[in-house]
Amino acid sequence: MRRHVRSAALLLVLAAAVGCDRNPLYLRLAADYYPVTTIGSQWDYDVQGGGSLIVKVLDQVEIGERTCYRVLTGDDYGYWIDDDGRLERYEDHRVMFNGYEVPLYQAWVTWLDWPLAVGSVREDSITAFAVSQRVTISHEWRRTTRVMEIGDSPDGRWSDCYRIAQTETTVNWIRAAGFDPETTVVTRDFWLAPDVGMVSSVTADSVLTLDEYRPGI
Amino acid sequence: MKYILALLLAASATVSARGACVTASVGTSLPVGQWGRNLGTGIEGRLACELLITPSLRAGVGLQGAAFGSTDGGSASLTMFVPEVTASWFLRPWGNTFNPGVEAAFGTCRSSLSNGAGEDSVTWDPAWRAGLRWDFSLGGGIRGRVGADYSGILASREQADSFVLLFGFGTEVTL
Numbered sequence: 001m002r003r004h005v006r007s008a009a010l011l012l013v014l015a016a017a018v019g020c021d022r023n024p025l026y027l028r029l030a031a032d033y034y035p036v037t038t039i040g041s042q043w044d045y046d047v048q049g050g051g052s053l054i055v056k057v058l059d060q061v062e063i064g065e066r067t068c069y070r071v072l073t074g075d076d077y078g079y080w081i082d083d084d085g086r087l088e089r090y091e092d093h094r095v096m097f098n099g100y101e102v103p104l105y106q107a108w109v110t111w112l113d114w115p116l117a118v119g120s121v122r123e124d125s126i127t128a129f130a131v132s133q134r135v136t137i138s139h140e141w142r143r144t145t146r147v148m149e150i151g152d153s154p155d156g157r158w159s160d161c162y163r164i165a166q167t168e169t170t171v172n173w174i175r176a177a178g179f180d181p182e183t184t185v186v187t188r189d190f191w192l193a194p195d196v197g198m199v200s201s202v203t204a205d206s207v208l209t210l211d212e213y214r215p216g217i
Numbered sequence: 218m219k220y221i222l223a224l225l226l227a228a229s230a231t232v233s234a235r236g237a238c239v240t241a242s243v244g245t246s247l248p249v250g251q252w253g254r255n256l257g258t259g260i261e262g263r264l265a266c267e268l269l270i271t272p273s274l275r276a277g278v279g280l281q282g283a284a285f286g287s288t289d290g291g292s293a294s295l296t297m298f299v300p301e302v303t304a305s306w307f308l309r310p311w312g313n314t315f316n317p318g319v320e321a322a323f324g325t326c327r328s329s330l331s332n333g334a335g336e337d338s339v340t341w342d343p344a345w346r347a348g349l350r351w352d353f354s355l356g357g358g359i360r361g362r363v364g365a366d367y368s369g370i371l372a373s374r375e376q377a378d379s380f381v382l383l384f385g386f387g388t389e390v391t392l
Contacts, residue, residue, distance in 0.1 A: 025328055025340040026372040029295070030251035085255045085289035113332060114255040115293055120335030147335055 024160055028150070029115055031194030033162060034087050036069050036080040040216025043197065048207035057216060063090050064108055080111075087112040093128070095137060095172050102132040104139040104172075112145065116162045116192075120147045140171040148189075153200050155209055158193035165189050236269045236392055237277070240362065242385025246283050249378040256295055259285035261381055265303050269389070272310040279303045279322060281346075293332035297370075299324045299344050307352055316352040321345070326370045342372040348381070361386050 035041060036057055045053040058070045063079045068090065071078045079090035093105040105128040113122060122145040130137050148163040166188050173181040190201040199210040246259035260283065267277030281299040301324025309316045326344035330337040348366030355361045362385045370377040 021339065021341050022373045023338050023340045024373040024375060025330060025337055026252045026342075026370065026377040027375040028337070029256070029330070029377075030254065030375050032254075085287045085291055085293070113287075113291055113293065115295075115330060115332060117293065117330050117332035117335035117337045120333035122333070150337070 027194060028160060028162075031160075032082075032197075033114075033116060033192040033194060034080075034082065034112065034197050035195060035215070036071055036087075036197070037082050038216040039069070040214075042214045042216075043210055044212040044214075045201075045208040046211045048209070052211070053208060064106065066108060081108065085114050086110045087114065091126070091141075093126070093139060093141060093170075095130075095139065097132050097135070097137060097174060100132060102130050102137055104128050104130050104137065105141070109143075112164075116147050116164075118147050118149055118162075121145070136175040138171075138173045138175060140169075142169045143167070153191045153193060153210075154202075155200065157210075158191070158196060158199045161191040161193045161199060163189060163191050235272075236389050238267050238269060238275060238387050238389050240265050240267070240385050240387030242362065242364075242383045244366075244381050244383035244385075246285070246368075247380045247382075248285070249380055250376075252375060252377045253285070253379070255288055255293070256285040257288045259283050259295075259379070261383070263383075263385070267303060267305060268392075273307050274304075275306070276302070276304045279324075281322075281324070287332075291332070293330070295328065295330050297326050297328050297344075299326045301325075301344070301346075305350065307350070310352075312352075313354040318350040318352060319348070320350055320364070320366075321347040328370070328372070340372065342370050344368065344370045346381070348383075355386060359386055359388050 039057050039059055041057045043055040047053055053074055055071060055073045058072050060067055061070045066081060068079045068081045071080055081088045088108045089111040091105060091107055091109045095102050095104055105126050109124050125142040128139045144167045146165045148165050150160060150162055152159050153161050168186045170184045171181050188201060188203040191199050193199045196213050201208040242263040244261045246261045248256055263279055263281045265277060265279030267275035269275055279301050281301060283297040285295040287293040301322040303320065303322040305318055305320035307316050307318035323345045326342050327339060329339045346366045346368035348364050350362055350364040352360055352362045364383045366381040368379050368381055
């Protein structure tokens, strides 16, 4: 029996000897990677090529029968809920047809699943139809979100960031003579820093870099 | 840290012991602090073999495993595996129904986080636990044990604490 205990002890020492591969996993677990639930928080971004973008958590409102946080991004409002292990965004898809704005799809859709883990993939899709002026408009939307890696932000200012790659494909088709399906593909890479949120975003036509973050109270 | 661990192990393995106590325990683990913000209550299992240095004082080695899942019933899971050295002391080792004691352990925790098809880098960090025990006889040479532990993982840039409620049983073997 004592021999077995000694063997177990030896195994334990070996385990301790190889146990030197440390990384801040628990820091990442504890951190808020998209802190949109504190009213007053503000992110100031530099836009490559000139200009700036301000993102601010304004207040709490009720959208789609749920209480959420209203976030102003430039001139646009976005609505977010961070609850029960997931971050959800209110998707409000509309299309312009013959001078009228036609609502196609409005619902809460999960944006990120917490906790993030490198290699995880999330796919969301919608197929919707709307009738406007006796014409059917079909709408297909697909979003793929991949957690790519952990590392520093592109400007090197923030560490332990998750790099997320997102591809969003939208196909709108006005089912009438003379109209073809209209496909839009948007790809974006963004970096989320612990307890700060998005610190950089790269799309085909814009690069945002966080200049200043002022957490709300 | 490794040298202290090795010394503790050597000490526990070479003492003149009269016998050993093998225990198995299961329990629930409640994260304390922000690290558990997206995780639910965990389940925990332990296996330990302790030499009886005196009837009251025991020291040995153990293996501890724990798993936590997403709060929303999603696919995320955090698993922990801790090889450890343990020491315990009981007030009335002969007591059939009332044998309170204390137990402490120190080891190295392997933590692994996965979500969906993704997995974060594994981390190895020092881990400790300490708690109270109530040991009692179940008859037939088997002893039951209930207890509560406070445990911590001294992880890089963040400490991960948890509170654990345990139930286990054990038996003594002669060396």
